[in-house]
Amino acid sequence: MNHEDYVQSVHGQIVKTAMAMQSGEMSYLLGARKLDALRHEASVKNDDEDFMVFVAIASDTDDFPLGTVREYWDKDALAKLQPEIDAAETWAREHSEHICAKLIRRFS
Template sequence: MSQHLFDEEYVNLVRRQIASVAKAMLANEISFLLGARKISLLRHTISMENDDVDLLTLITIDAETEHLPLEKPDKYSKNRNQADIEAEIEASEIWARIFGESACESLARRFSYI
């Protein structure tokens, strides 16, 4: 019984972290690309149904942009022009916001007060 309570508490903690990242994305405190990456990692630390549309939306953003060097773009510029990398990141950020904004709103609402 105590293990179940610990697991439930942990799941709720991670859900609150997901809500916090989603709120930061909506407030432009972190990029949608980086936020989606963080939420995708957090999602894998807890066992949740694989049919959560909001989480799947952000996992899709992460999967579609995982090749982009979000932390240190200059580190990867050996084979590509830095301006091209930055342009791709910027275009992907616009797409991610359009595609993921409603999912972030939903996650922030659903997981904030757990």
Template structure:
């Protein structure tokens, strides 16, 4: 599998996981951004610019391992803000996921 095929596969998997509720839209947007340059898409064109915007607007929201490093007390203080950020990211990102899958020639299921 070459770099382009690998990037397409990772992006496709990420988009499906986001739509299925298996991956947060904030974390998924960061993953998509990380791979999108490998497939030759302009990150500043739709639908990929939506993932750039989500990442930019939520860059203060830790995800994955970074979030695991926070104390329980700190997480409890910020959780409501993070939940609002994730809800906003989902609202902005759902259609972008579908559009990106269509651009990649993948079914939206």
């Protein structure tokens, strides 16, 4: 696979992630983390405006246990933190849902 093909595959991952976020298959918090990571391999500028909201979301919520790491957390600690995670998820969706649509159009 040459570099151009690799970048195209990364663009496909961006579209898939954004679509999963919009459909509810992936949380906006996890999706933001994934999109933040993918932007480094997508041949876009570091300050690309379509990715900056995901950088901010990932940065602001990086202390939340998401995904499989939750298995290693105490259930009571998770229960106490869950309202804050839920509020952050709502905030992330409200601020990035329209950007997901933009990424889908841009990289499809």
